Amino acid sequence: MNINGVAIDATFAEAFPMKATRALxxxxxxxxxxxxxxxxxxxxxxxxxxxxxxxxxxxxxPSETPDGRSGVSIMIFAMGGKGLAKQLETRAGQxxxxxxxxxxxxGIDGGTRIPLGKNxxxxxxxxxxxxxxxxxxxxRIPVMDGEFLTEATTGQVDAxxxxxxxxxxxxxxxxxxxxxxxxxxxxxxxxxxxxxxxGIVRSGSKVGSKYKALNxxxxxxxxxxxxxxxxxELSADIESVxxxxxxxxxxxxxxxxxxxxIQAVCDLGADxxxxxxxxxxxxxxxxxxxxxxxxxxA
Amino acid sequence: xxxxxxxxxxRPDQRVDxxxxxxxxxxxxxxxxxxxxxxxxxxxxxxxxxxxxxxGSDATNMVIKNSFGKLDxxxxxxxxxxxxxxxxxxxxxxxxxxxGAIKVSGNADIFAGCEMKNGCLEIAGDAGDFLGAAxxxxxxxxxxxxxxxxxxxxxxxxxHMRRGNILIEGNAGDYCGSRMTAGTIAVMGQTGxxxxxAMRRGTLLLWNPPALSASFNDCGAHTLSFLPILFxxxxxxxxxxxxxxxAFNRVQRYAGDMSEMGRGEVLVKITHPGF
Numbered sequence: 001m002n003i004n005g006v007a008i009d010a011t012f013a014e015a016f017p018m019k020a021t022r023a024l025x026x027x028x029x030x031x032x033x034x035x036x037x038x039x040x041x042x043x044x045x046x047x048x049x050x051x052x053x054x055x056x057x058x059x060x061x062p063s064e065t066p067d068g069r070s071g072v073s074i075m076i077f078a079m080g081g082k083g084l085a086k087q088l089e090t091r092a093g094q095x096x097x098x099x100x101x102x103x104x105x106x107g108i109d110g111g112t113r114i115p116l117g118k119n120x121x122x123x124x125x126x127x128x129x130x131x132x133x134x135x136x137x138x139x140r141i142p143v144m145d146g147e148f149l150t151e152a153t154t155g156q157v158d159a160x161x162x163x164x165x166x167x168x169x170x171x172x173x174x175x176x177x178x179x180x181x182x183x184x185x186x187x188x189x190x191x192x193x194x195x196x197x198x199g200i201v202r203s204g205s206k207v208g209s210k211y212k213a214l215n216x217x218x219x220x221x222x223x224x225x226x227x228x229x230x231x232x233e234l235s236a237d238i239e240s241v242x243x244x245x246x247x248x249x250x251x252x253x254x255x256x257x258x259x260x261x262i263q264a265v266c267d268l269g270a271d272x273x274x275x276x277x278x279x280x281x282x283x284x285x286x287x288x289x290x291x292x293x294x295x296x297x298a
Numbered sequence: 299x300x301x302x303x304x305x306x307x308x309r310p311d312q313r314v315d316x317x318x319x320x321x322x323x324x325x326x327x328x329x330x331x332x333x334x335x336x337x338x339x340x341x342x343x344x345x346x347x348x349x350x351x352x353x354g355s356d357a358t359n360m361v362i363k364n365s366f367g368k369l370d371x372x373x374x375x376x377x378x379x380x381x382x383x384x385x386x387x388x389x390x391x392x393x394x395x396x397x398g399a400i401k402v403s404g405n406a407d408i409f410a411g412c413e414m415k416n417g418c419l420e421i422a423g424d425a426g427d428f429l430g431a432a433x434x435x436x437x438x439x440x441x442x443x444x445x446x447x448x449x450x451x452x453x454x455x456x457x458h459m460r461r462g463n464i465l466i467e468g469n470a471g472d473y474c475g476s477r478m479t480a481g482t483i484a485v486m487g488q489t490g491x492x493x494x495x496a497m498r499r500g501t502l503l504l505w506n507p508p509a510l511s512a513s514f515n516d517c518g519a520h521t522l523s524f525l526p527i528l529f530x531x532x533x534x535x536x537x538x539x540x541x542x543x544x545a546f547n548r549v550q551r552y553a554g555d556m557s558e559m560g561r562g563e564v565l566v567k568i569t570h571p572g573f
Contacts, residue, residue, distance in 0.1 A: 066530075067523050103523050127561070129499070130480070131524055132442075132461060134531040140524055149523045 001294045005270025006277060008262070008293050013164045013279035016287025018047075018077045019084045020159030020249055022057065022107030023116060025096055026071035030059060036099035037072035040091045044076070045196045046245075048205070048216055052078040052087040053161060053247050055193030066105045067149070073107055075193045077161050077247040084156060085114040092150070093120050100145055106136070108155030117141070117150025160289050163246035163254035166204065166222060166278040167265055172240040174273030176200070179242045181268055182261035189260055191253040192246050204243040207282050219280070238275055251289060259296050266297075301359030301382075302332075304350040309366055312340025313388060314349065316362075317371040321379030321398060324357040367407055373400045376417065389426070392419045395443070405449070409433070414462065416443040420536070424449035427471065430464045431457035440464070440481065446537050453490070456483045459500065465532070465539050475502045478562060482528070486538065497555050497562035503528075504566045514554030519568055521548050 001008040025040065027033040037056050044054035057073040065071035076091070078084035096104045097120055104117060117139045121128040124141040130152075131138045137152040167182070169175035183199035186192065194200075209217035220226050221233040222241045234241070244261055248254040262277055279293055280286075304319065315338035324332055333347035346352065354361075358379040362372065365385035372388070373381045376395040383391075386404035394413045405423035411430040425447045430440035431454055439458035446465045453471035456464050456478055464483040472490035475483050478500040489508045502508075529545035538544055549565040 066527055068526050069523075129501075129561070129563070131482070131501075131528070133524075133527055138524055138527065140522075146520060147522055147524075149527075 001297065003263075003266040003269075003297065006266045006274050008297055009276060009278040010294055011279050011281045012293065013162070013258070013291040014282050014284070014286040015160050015162040015164075015254065015289040015291065017289070018053075018079060018159045018161035018247065019081045019156055020075055020077045020247070021084060021088055021111075021114060021154050021156045022073060022075045023088070023092070023096075023154055024060065024065060024071050024073050024105040024107045025099075026060075026065045026067050026069040026103045026105070027099070028069065028101040030070040030072075032099065032101055033070050033072045034059070036096050036102045037074050039099060040095040041074050041076070041195075042095075044087075044091075045201070047077075047079055047161070051083060052076050053193070053195035053245075054087075054091070055195045055199075055247075057190065057193055058187065066151075067103055069103070075107070075191075075247070075249075077159055077193070077195070081112065081114070081156055088154070089115055089119060092116060093123070097123065097141070097143070097148055097150075103149040104151065106151045106154035108157060111155030111157040113153040114156045116152060116154040118152040120148075120150060121152075157249060159247065159249050160251060160254055161247040162280075162287060163248060163258060163289075163291050164204075164243055164280045165258055165262055165293065166241055166243050166280065167274060168222075168234065168238045168241050168276040168278060170237055170239055170273035170275060175240040175242045178265045178268050178272065178274045179244060181264040182244055185260040185264035186244070186246070186257045189253065189257040191250065192248040192257040194244055194246055194257075196243075196245055199244060201243045201245055204241070204280060207285050222278075233278065235275070243280065251291075254291060255296055258291060258293075262293070262297055299356040300354035301361050302352070302357045303354045303361040303363060304346070304352060306350055306362070306364035306366070306369075306385075308349075310339055310344070310349065310368065312342075313368045313370050314339050314344070315371050316369050316388075317374035317393075319346070319360070319362075320373060320376045320381075321357050321360065322375075322377040324360075325379075329355060365402075365404070367405070370407075373398075373419075376400065386423070387421075391421075392417070395419065408452070411440060411443075411445040411464075413438065414440045414443050414445065416441075416462075418444050418446070420446045420448075422448045424468070425451045425455070425466075427452035427454050428457055429455040430459055430462070431455070438479070444535070446535055446539070448537065450487065451485075456481065456500075459483070465535070465537065467538050475500065475562075478502075484539065486544075494555055494562055494564055496558045498559040499561045501562070502564045503549075504564065507566055508564065510552060510564065511555070513556040514552040514564060515556060517551040517553050517563075519548065519550050522551075522565070523547070525549070525565075 041054035060071035205216040336343040370388035380399040389407040391410040408426035432439035450468035469487035476495040478497040484503040525547040532539040552564040
């Protein structure tokens with residue numbers, strides 16, 4: 001398959017089951033909602049060492065938020081429910097509770113309920129107030145800038161992590177420009193996050209390592225500087241590869257995001273140095289969900 | 299299928315216990331069985347069809363016509379369905395109701411919504427004393443749901459209240475929110491003496507400055523972010539509380555009752571917000 005001079009490999013991205021949750025952060029204005037959201041989803045690029053993968057799903061207009069202020073929707077993904085709950089709670093406590101003017105709400109109705117502000121209330125040292133409004137429990141925790149309002153719980157649902165595609169280009173600036181275009185298109189798709197810095201990962205990994213202590217190591221087959229010394233996947237004209245990793249609530253969400261991203265890359269086309277689209281295929285070792293590139297772009 | 303309608307034939311001298319006439323008890327009964335049920339009427343028992351003309355059969359939409367203030371215990375422990383009362387209701391309206399809706403076009407007597415657990419109770423006229431309160435001797439009043447009073451409420455509204463909302467468009471009598479454990483009482487009109495007497499927790503949301511006891515302490519003026527969410531939850535009500543113009547988030551906060559636990563609050567609307 002070839003779109004606008006860009007070859008689409010006959011391969012698939014491998015993804016694995018995760019648990020996910022969504023929270024809505026509001027603040028006095030969008031600037032402060034974004035600051036709280038960026039802080040809460042910081043250091044959350046990969047479950048390999050961060051404990052979770054998190055990112056901003058989208059910015060919310062005041063009409064979309066529970067308290068009528070500007071807001072941001074964030075999602076957190078983890079390998080298990082227990083880990084997810086722990087990450088959510090510590091991040092909410094350290095990053096949102098502390099952020100000026102913030103409030104925190106559930107972003108998923110239903111699902112398994114996990115604590116959002118339920119345990120943060122103890123920060124109130126007995127001065128916290130519960131309010132049950134329309135079947136939802138909120139906690140009002142007195143803080144130095146006024147009151148921190150948080151919903152007690154949010155929903156945890158089954159999700160998929162690790163959807164991905166690789167952008168192979170003739171130079172590093174061209175690879176980055178193509179990925180930036182992809183991310184811009186993909187941010188419009190709901191129910192997905194791209195957890196890496198700016199949505200893009202330059203150090204894609206393979207499963208396993210020569211070192212026993214490591215579960216993952218550099219994906220040498222796609223490292224351009226190793227073309228002559230490993231079983232490479234790269235042709236002579238490719239000088240840089242970048243990857244976009246997608247976590248989503250359902251396979252269809254990741255399909256849509258991958259399609260939007262790959263399409264944006266292909267729109268730049270061979271004229272902008274983009275040569276190929278491939279995917280992180282680990283021969284079935286990584287997970288049960290397979291995203292076939294050519295099927296997605298068909 | 300039209301709603302099951304009970305039309306009062308005459309006004310009995312003695313009070314009538316209406317508690318058998320609720321959805322969960324009538325849903326599976328034939329019309330003849332409903333007619334033969336007996337209601338306590340003073341010291342004697344009267345058949346339903348002796349007191350009421352019965353028409354319709356849909357127990358989920360019950361109507362009581364020609365109702366007056368001696369029909370007690372209407373909607374007692376109601377579980378599902380709705381009861382529309384045309385006229386006044388007696389004492390203990392919606393006592394311990396668990397779900398469903400009750401609407402009264404007139405006034406309700408004492409202990410309306412008393413120990414209510416959930417559902418919605420709407421009184422178009424005035425409510426008597428001990429609205430949403432606990433029965434005498436009991437420690438726990440209303441535990442959930444919403445009571446809306448379009449007129450005035452008597453004394454001791456929300457006495458021992460534990461959870462839920464009491465919304466009063468008119469005035470509330472003395473001891474409003476007394477001995478409250480939690481929950482919210484909102485009063486658009488005036489409040490009487492001894493507001494929040496011995497309240498432990500809970501919120502009294504007021505449109506007009508109250509006469510507060512010395513055991514309530516001023517915590518200053520604040521913009522509280524839970525208020526827009528609370529007001530948004532009122533939007534589905536047929537009430538002045540639902541109007542966008544009713545909503546505010548700028549309040550003077552008083553904490554009390556300091557002679558008790560003191561974690562309760564009286565929030566008074568600040569008419570000219572400025573910050």
